[in-house]
Amino acid sequence: MEHSGPDTFLLAFAAALLGAKLAGEIVERLGQPAVLGELLAGVVLGPSVLGWVPLSEGILLLAEIGVILLLFEVGIETDAGELLRVGGPALAVALAGMVLPFAGGFLVARALGEPARAAVFVGAALTATSIGITARVLSELRALETREGRIILGAAVVDDVLGLVVLAVVSQMGDGTSLDAGFAVRAGGLAIGFLALALVVGMPLGRWLIGLVGQAGVRGVLVAASVGFALLMSVAARKAGSAEIVGAFATGLVLARTNRRHDIDRALKPVVDVFAPLFFVVVGAQVDVRFLNPLTPSNRTVLLLALGLTAVGFVGKFAAGFVSGRGTRHAFVGAGMVPRGEVGLVFASVGRASGALSPGLFAAVVLAVFGTTFLAPPLLKRLVPVRPGGPPRDAVRVP
Amino acid sequence: MEHSGPDTFLLAFAAALLGAKLAGEIVERLGQPAVLGELLAGVVLGPSVLGWVPLSEGILLLAEIGVILLLFEVGIETDAGELLRVGGPALAVALAGMVLPFAGGFLVARALGEPARAAVFVGAALTATSIGITARVLSELRALETREGRIILGAAVVDDVLGLVVLAVVSQMGDGTSLDAGFAVRAGGLAIGFLALALVVGMPLGRWLIGLVGQAGVRGVLVAASVGFALLMSVAARKAGSAEIVGAFATGLVLARTNRRHDIDRALKPVVDVFAPLFFVVVGAQVDVRFLNPLTPSNRTVLLLALGLTAVGFVGKFAAGFVSGRGTRHAFVGAGMVPRGEVGLVFASVGRASGALSPGLFAAVVLAVFGTTFLAPPLLKRLVPVRPGGPPRDAVRVP
Numbered sequence: 001m002e003h004s005g006p007d008t009f010l011l012a013f014a015a016a017l018l019g020a021k022l023a024g025e026i027v028e029r030l031g032q033p034a035v036l037g038e039l040l041a042g043v044v045l046g047p048s049v050l051g052w053v054p055l056s057e058g059i060l061l062l063a064e065i066g067v068i069l070l071l072f073e074v075g076i077e078t079d080a081g082e083l084l085r086v087g088g089p090a091l092a093v094a095l096a097g098m099v100l101p102f103a104g105g106f107l108v109a110r111a112l113g114e115p116a117r118a119a120v121f122v123g124a125a126l127t128a129t130s131i132g133i134t135a136r137v138l139s140e141l142r143a144l145e146t147r148e149g150r151i152i153l154g155a156a157v158v159d160d161v162l163g164l165v166v167l168a169v170v171s172q173m174g175d176g177t178s179l180d181a182g183f184a185v186r187a188g189g190l191a192i193g194f195l196a197l198a199l200v201v202g203m204p205l206g207r208w209l210i211g212l213v214g215q216a217g218v219r220g221v222l223v224a225a226s227v228g229f230a231l232l233m234s235v236a237a238r239k240a241g242s243a244e245i246v247g248a249f250a251t252g253l254v255l256a257r258t259n260r261r262h263d264i265d266r267a268l269k270p271v272v273d274v275f276a277p278l279f280f281v282v283v284g285a286q287v288d289v290r291f292l293n294p295l296t297p298s299n300r301t302v303l304l305l306a307l308g309l310t311a312v313g314f315v316g317k318f319a320a321g322f323v324s325g326r327g328t329r330h331a332f333v334g335a336g337m338v339p340r341g342e343v344g345l346v347f348a349s350v351g352r353a354s355g356a357l358s359p360g361l362f363a364a365v366v367l368a369v370f371g372t373t374f375l376a377p378p379l380l381k382r383l384v385p386v387r388p389g390g391p392p393r394d395a396v397r398v399p
Numbered sequence: 400m401e402h403s404g405p406d407t408f409l410l411a412f413a414a415a416l417l418g419a420k421l422a423g424e425i426v427e428r429l430g431q432p433a434v435l436g437e438l439l440a441g442v443v444l445g446p447s448v449l450g451w452v453p454l455s456e457g458i459l460l461l462a463e464i465g466v467i468l469l470l471f472e473v474g475i476e477t478d479a480g481e482l483l484r485v486g487g488p489a490l491a492v493a494l495a496g497m498v499l500p501f502a503g504g505f506l507v508a509r510a511l512g513e514p515a516r517a518a519v520f521v522g523a524a525l526t527a528t529s530i531g532i533t534a535r536v537l538s539e540l541r542a543l544e545t546r547e548g549r550i551i552l553g554a555a556v557v558d559d560v561l562g563l564v565v566l567a568v569v570s571q572m573g574d575g576t577s578l579d580a581g582f583a584v585r586a587g588g589l590a591i592g593f594l595a596l597a598l599v600v601g602m603p604l605g606r607w608l609i610g611l612v613g614q615a616g617v618r619g620v621l622v623a624a625s626v627g628f629a630l631l632m633s634v635a636a637r638k639a640g641s642a643e644i645v646g647a648f649a650t651g652l653v654l655a656r657t658n659r660r661h662d663i664d665r666a667l668k669p670v671v672d673v674f675a676p677l678f679f680v681v682v683g684a685q686v687d688v689r690f691l692n693p694l695t696p697s698n699r700t701v702l703l704l705a706l707g708l709t710a711v712g713f714v715g716k717f718a719a720g721f722v723s724g725r726g727t728r729h730a731f732v733g734a735g736m737v738p739r740g741e742v743g744l745v746f747a748s749v750g751r752a753s754g755a756l757s758p759g760l761f762a763a764v765v766l767a768v769f770g771t772t773f774l775a776p777p778l779l780k781r782l783v784p785v786r787p788g789g790p791p792r793d794a795v796r797v798p
Binding site: 020 | 405406408409410412416417423424427428433456457459460461464467615616617619623626627628637666668669671672673
């Protein structure tokens, strides 16, 4: 490997790792979740400031592996039975959390005179909660195993699945806004069917795999085979119209029901520690700080629009927390649904590529996605239900 | 990420992981080192047979990370003091192991009427032992901590460093074969100077880093910071004219002298388990099996030449083991030096790109590199000094 590519790549990886951990530590000492620091490290290291972490293909692929491993780990630490027990509230929160921000975004865009098709993209981009960011904050706050944590996680998975169905449907729309109901039903059925099938078929398959691996003697076969299985399920999820991370999460749920759950979890942690930071850094690196300068006149409209979209995006998801049933801290659930991420950015990209979103509208949508992402961690930290078991710090978490 | 790139990449990663572990297990049950199975899995999964693991940029970058992590781990498990104690024999083995195969390759090529410049490339491609493959086999056989294991590892590092100096010098050669002695001395001094500097400056730097990390509270900071440090040192090694893996190995030696040695080693193992297999699969995937068919007439010359080069490559390194001093199993040391790899392939590529090697000669050199790589693991397994501590299996190795 003689060209300079690998070096740039290795340096970017090193900068992302060291920057993420340094900023995470500083932010955590300031009383905020470390993930906020990792996102901010990404903004600074990304193309619009220092440029040390370019959004090259290699970096994006590594970030993708990072978030897949993260959701796999979260799945392993999640009890599928407990998750199903909060199925009703989670579904209600997911649906309210899709409808409200969609309506808000659509109306804001229409009020500003945007055509209906653009308004649909704007609204749709605000529908899906970022599972990665939500799961990471919940894990840091040790709230994954609370009732609220399960509702948030379940709702985030549901609205990610449904959000991608909405994307498939919206992308099918021509220049008009006519919807093909049959297509929508098929896409939705496929995505939900995959998840159900993955759990039903995955359980015996996972047990068989773990049994097979138990007879093997080569080093590292348990963690290597588990990660291989998670990667296959991720690609399968995507082929079924869902997201890779949904497949990885489902794999985690499945392997959590085997007798090697704790061994896999223990081995997976350092792998996640090395590769997940890159995901958060890459999310932050996608923020173009030039749009944040209000002294540039053309930025003002974009910033105002972004502010409006952040507001409706925030309020819509936060309000959705209040349908999570009795005996639940509604505000915490609402705050947990606030961060957007990958899916929102994908919506914005598809909208821009198809010409539905003008460059200014695109920038405003992207800024609103990031606005919600950066708002959520400090808010969650404030609202976290205090647990008796000690400080909410991941480093001392019991397995 | 809408394009099909990530899916192909994730599938290739999954296939490599699962294929490597499956083949490794089968081969281990047949009494051979698992790494041989991982290499064979690569041949089958690679472009010339199934094509499931393409040699795309993303896969090559991930394989690079895999071998960097592997050498980092080997460094952490190596005692720098013990390594220096075998410095004399290691240096002797390294030098003999460079001179003999170089002379053999040069003479074979000249005997077949190749020009001197081509013969220099052929000889040089046979000089460097593959640290990655050697270290992995030694680790599997639990021989890393034997006197023989240390001599092999030390000699492999030395001849990798010197091999890259030879490459720099040979690449500088014009169409003639005149050597710039000043350039050679500078390149050699830089590469060796880096290694010395990395150890001298790295020791306090590593202790400072580990001390800093010890005060941090964010999750995974120890393993993330260590890997970040290893990546930086890898790039620095390369900038100094050495190989990335030499920098990663030096980082391991340095961090092994800190009080967190065992914590880093324990956290690193599963990370290596997930990413190192890809390196061995990629090495195997570079074998083009079409050249192995003797029914194709044009292949016969290539195969005969490859056989000749494999023979001199094998005998030269094997013989070098016999200068390793008294009280050492010479044959085991010699066998440990036999596998070639990355550096040999880089030589062949540079030689082909510069026009010095004809396509047939290039293919023969590549086949000879692989010939030695596939010969070494079974031979080492046969010759391993039996240790009293139990079966030579990595899965049960004590830390």
